Amino acid sequence: MTYSFNFCSKSAISLDEFVERIKSHYTGLDCLDRKHVNFFALQLQLLANNKYFLTDLVSDHVLKEALKIESGNSYGNDSWVIYVNKSPFFQVRVCFWHSDGEIKHQNDKLNVYRCLHDHNFAFLTTNYFGPGYISRLYQYDYSDELEEGCDGCLQSLGSHQLSSGEVIYYEPSKDVHLQVPPRAFSISLNLMFETNGNKQFIFDTDTGRILQTVTSSDAIAKQFIRELVDVV
Numbered sequence: 001m002t003y004s005f006n007f008c009s010k011s012a013i014s015l016d017e018f019v020e021r022i023k024s025h026y027t028g029l030d031c032l033d034r035k036h037v038n039f040f041a042l043q044l045q046l047l048a049n050n051k052y053f054l055t056d057l058v059s060d061h062v063l064k065e066a067l068k069i070e071s072g073n074s075y076g077n078d079s080w081v082i083y084v085n086k087s088p089f090f091q092v093r094v095c096f097w098h099s100d101g102e103i104k105h106q107n108d109k110l111n112v113y114r115c116l117h118d119h120n121f122a123f124l125t126t127n128y129f130g131p132g133y134i135s136r137l138y139q140y141d142y143s144d145e146l147e148e149g150c151d152g153c154l155q156s157l158g159s160h161q162l163s164s165g166e167v168i169y170y171e172p173s174k175d176v177h178l179q180v181p182p183r184a185f186s187i188s189l190n191l192m193f194e195t196n197g198n199k200q201f202i203f204d205t206d207t208g209r210i211l212q213t214v215t216s217s218d219a220i221a222k223q224f225i226r227e228l229v230d231v232v
């Protein structure tokens, strides 16, 4: 289930300090116990307390774009990966939440505001700017046997608003969520860890049945290697 951390520290750290602290304590998925997760959550909150790092990063990025210098950061539609650690894998991502996002993207199959889903990786998230988005939270028991059409037997955990000073930890292949647009533009920060190799699902919001299995590029690569070994 999701875990919520509340910290009262107003201290702030830079993105570089944040990355160094995570690198020095994170050794891989096995170390995601309560003590380490608490430490990582605190570091994310200290980074979120820094209200200048993101504007500095954007300014730097815009300047490099103008000068045609590769910044090393990558964009999604409404997200921005600002740091990737290759081994052990973790990444830091900024997400942008628009109050009118549900209306603007209502025909998109994977509209984040209409897509009830789980993740096959653990992550921590905190609010950085604005009132914060609301999540409808569920949990389920993962099984490799689950596929399209199966009942996910989702257990509702209610709604939750991601507010300032709070860090939420999502367990992989356990927590399911549906995002509700914030009442005003909001930004969240994520610290994301590597995948556990499980399937990832999209659920029907009315029935809780599995609508779609999301195959990650990692899973596709593993399947390809398995098939190659079978052929050879």
Ligand SMILES: [Fe+2]
Residues within 6 Å of the ligand: 117, 118, 119, 177
């Ligand atoms: Fe999600």
